[in-house]
Amino acid sequence: MxxxxxxxxxQLRDLLIDHGHKLMAEVGYARFSGREVAKRAGYSVGTIYNVFGSLDGLLSAINTRTFGLWAQHLQGALATAGHDRIASLVRGYFSFALENPNVWSAIYDHRLPDGQSLSPADLEGRALLTSIVEQEVRKALPDTVDLDLARYSRSLIASVHGHCSYVVSGSFALLDETDPVGSALDRVRESLSVHQNAQ
Amino acid sequence: MxxxxxxxxxQLRDLLIDHGHKLMAEVGYARFSGREVAKRAGYSVGTIYNVFGSLDGLLSAINTRTFGLWAQHLQGALATAGHDRIASLVRGYFSFALENPNVWSAIYDHRLPDGQSLSPADLEGRALLTSIVEQEVRKALPDTVDLDLARYSRSLIASVHGHCSYVVSGSFALLDETDPVGSALDRVRESLSVHQNAQ
DNA sequence: CCTAAAAATGAACACTGTTCAATATAAAAA
DNA sequence: TTTTTATATTGAACAGTGTTCATTTTTAGG
Structure with a gap:
């Protein structure tokens, strides 16, 4: 044919990403199969390579879609947030991961081969999430604060991410950790408080 | 035969773990192959299943070995540490990961199938790392501090882990992050300072 | 209607994990 | 010493994977 x-x-691109994202949500990264995606979309294996160049291309696109959904989720959480927007952000970070463990984990499971990097389109699709956090961190601190806010925000994200990844991977379940979201939020608050009170 | x-x-167990650990260091989780491990050890595929029950069993054992080496690395760092033992700990955490990216990442890449959990032997082999950190966190805080030190230590580990995983996976490289270790250490110090100064 | 360009195919290849009947070997019994 | 028993080891078989690319089918333009 x-x-x-x-x-x-x-449309074909979107169709493959649709089915790929659904399959990832169902079976997770370890059981994901490009052949299966093609079959579900009604096309044959080769089409994936025609459209995305490689399976890595499809996987990157699937994960970029997840970033988009995640950013939407955070914006929803902020829209209904009270005065404590940082808490809403941290809770939103966790709840997305816990409600979508397979696609969330796939973001970190998938690594490009040495030397390759994400396409500009993928990079752009993923930048929104960071910018949302940066905006809220800026609001939470006095204008006079002496910090590289981009760097600082990424560091706070990394802290929350560490807690979250332990929860989703199950490392924390074993240790009877009852409130990992609370711990993550405590660490973020401690850091913010240091910079709020600095002169 | x-x-x-x-x-x-x-000896056979150890031999397979030896070769498995080496292969993991060479090629990483995505290219790891049980067949290849067996071949290098001079045995056939089936032997892995005789000895470990499943490939997951071998992978768990390989990762437990990594935990052991990591704990040794931290103890080495603490042995030559000056007055700032927390800094040595955080730097040791990162340097092990950066010097052994493939085996370090494999710890988090490998996830047991739903319902399965680590053997008691594997769990015990991994506990040392956490206990080393807990001991140092305890030393860094006044005896009067009102904290669940086990929980709190795990939370600090999670924070550092988040920074470290961004570095090893390359997410930070893209963002011109020049000093992720410094950021991680800053967050840890901020948290500790809050609890050092609390009354 | 014909032709040229492009999209879609799927067989072929080299790999993977997993199973399990068959086999080779060592230790125990005769 | 020979025979038997128990068990450690094998590797073919199976069902899957990613990747390539010559072949085929379809569409659009002349």
Whole structure:
């Protein structure tokens, strides 16, 4: 076959990402299969390579979609937040991961081969999440604070991420950790308080 | 063949873990192969299943060995530490990961199938690391501090872990993060300072 | 209607994890 | 010493994987 008229190139791209994302949510990174994605989309294996160049390309696109959903989730949490927006942010970070463990984990499970890096489109699709956090961190600190806010925000994200990844991977379950979200939030608050009170 | 006399059961176990750990260091989790481990050890595929029950069993054992080496690395760092033992600990955490990225990442890449959990032997082999940190955190705080030190130590580990995993996975490289170890240490110090000064 | 360009295919290849009947070996019994 | 028994080891078989690419099908333009 060739040049079927049932999908434009863009539609085909989206279709494969749709089915890929669903499959990832169902079975997780370890059981993910490119062949299965093609089958579900009604195309054959080779099409993935025509459209994305490689399986890594599809996986990157799937994960970029997850970043988008995650950013939406955070914006939803902030929209209904009270005065403590930082708490809403941290809770939103965790709740997305816990509600979507397979696609969330896939973000960190997938690593590009040495030398390769994400496409500009993928990078752009993932930047929103960081910028949301940075905006809230800025609001939480006095204008006079002497900090590289981009760097500092990424560091806070890293702290929360560490807690979250222990929860999702199950390392914390074993240790009877009852409130990992609370611990993460405590660490963030401690750091913010240091910089709020600095002169 | 059967009952070869060139290795005792324990020696065979260790031999497979040796070669498995080396292969993991060379190629990383994604390219790891049980067949290849067996071949290098001079045995056939089935032997892995005889000895470890499953490939997950071998992978768990390999990762437990990594935990052991990591704990040794931290003890080495503490042995030559000056007055700032917390800094040595955080730097040791990072330097092990950066010097052994493949085996370090494999700890988090490998996840047991749903319902399965680590053997008691594996759990015990991994506990040392946490206990080393807990001991140092205890030393860094006044005896009067009102904290669950086990929980609190795990939370600090999670914070450092988050920074470290961003470095090893390359997420931070992209963002021109020049000093992730410094950021991690800053967050730890901020938290400790809050509890050192509390009354 | 014909042709040229492009999209879609799927067989082929080299790998993977896992199982398990068959086999080779060592230790125990005769 | 020979025979038997128990068990450690094997590797073919199976069902899957990612990746390539010559072949085929379809569409669009002349």
């Amino acid at each position: 060739g040049r079927r008229s049932d999908h434009t190139p863009q | 059967g009952r070869r006399s060139d290795h005792t059961p324990q």
